[in-house]
Amino acid sequence: MTGGAPDALPAVEAAWREHSRRVLATLIRLLRDFDLAEEALHEAFLAAAATWPRDGIPANPRAWLVSAGRFKAIDRLRRRARFDKAAEELAREFEHEMEPAADENDMAIRDDQLRLIFTCCHPALPAEAQVALTLRELCGLTTEEIARAFLAATPAIAQRIVRAKAKIRDAGIPYEVPDGPELPERLDSVLRVIYLVFNEGYAAHSGAALTRADLSGEAIRLGRLMAELLPDAETFGLLALMLINESRRRARLSPEGEIVLLADQDRALWDRGLIAEGAALVDRAFATRHIGPYTLQAAIAAVHALAETAEETDWDQIVALYDVLMRAAPSPVVRLNRAVAVGMARGPDTGAELIAALLGEGELAGYHLAHAALADMLRRAGRPRAAHDAYAKALELCRLEPEQRFLRKRMEETRSLGGGDA
């Protein structure tokens, strides 16, 4: 490395972090194939590692990488033509297509990233495949990393990705940003995938690890990207919701790894910066007057986050927001949360009555948090024996170890009080 640029190799690494996903998104458009684009990306970076130290770092690394990737793909197809007849034809086709201008405008690049995320989250793909594909293609996680994050076997994740790509190819899923009447539904699909990734990182389904920061971090990164690329009420709402939940990460568990409920959390541990950012996004979303379920959930989270103490929580405001959410996106879980809020605003007896009625309808009968919520209301209402039974039911249904420990503790507390009540 004499006479060249001594910082070129770190520059290649920095370029990988900064540009690799964007270069990939553009290469998929130019080469019309995920696999070919991934190989081209890989080779473009190999070429960068070989030439940047000698020739210096190009003025526009992203454009350089796109151009190199495109040429490498053509080269590769030529080489492959010796054992794959179709490759030659494809190589000729790409060669005759115009090379994208080095200064292709930012709008095109922006759109490539949106094309990629909308394709990975296409509703024709199974939900689990959408998640795996998004993490691999947009976040740059390896198959092995995704498998670890979801506590799944690597070959199972690998096959999900293989099938998803085959489906994109065979079904001819177009590489485009949907518009018109299709957009809201497609956007919904993208936001759902991001929120799923966040929740997977925030509260693991089973096992000892209650929070997996990496997945939540990736989801927030995707949320920021979406809010930047597609400024819309619900993209702001989802990002706000994730940021406000994230702000409580350090307060959610005691040093011993035990769950700390919202009301008992040390609010000094909450990340005020994230809360402020989230609350500002909620305001922006409300200002658009197209308020959707993510914005409403974020608004509820913001009311909690902005209360100085648990006692100062504006429960009436929260009940009002849940009422709107019930109209926008009714679900049994929303009804449960509303019932809890009503209980906090108007007394535990009212809350217990509402939750018991919900459980009676059957849909939530297998949901441990519904029984835990009922138990909590009964405990507050001074009915420890009934609370004890509800905690026992919740414990029976709960799979997460820290939650199990929490429920067991509460159950024992109510047992010691459970002398005379009915």
Next chain:
Amino acid sequence: MRYVFLIYLEEAKFAVMEAAEREAFEPAMLAYDEDLRGSGNYVTSSALMAPSEAVTVRTWDGRLAATDGPFAETKEHLSGFIVVEARDLNDAIQLAARMPLARAGSVEVRPMRKLAGEAED
């Protein structure tokens, strides 16, 4: 990460092929290796002789026992292997899918494991 492609072929399948088709695999596989070299994925590879040329060795109970042929009798035989360096399992699958012999036999893509205390390359 390193992966090995274990190539399993069934002799009966090759026996019924036209000679030209059968013979085309060899240059195609060499070109495939060349392709892997060009993309920086290639580590090493080799074709293997027929299982009838093999001997299986065991020293269970401290005694040497050598028997003819491979350990297990199956229709498909391990006929060669390629070691590649790939970013992840899906990357490796993608490379394996381009192998000419994948059209006639099966290719097992297996992550390689480093033993504790083994030297870094």
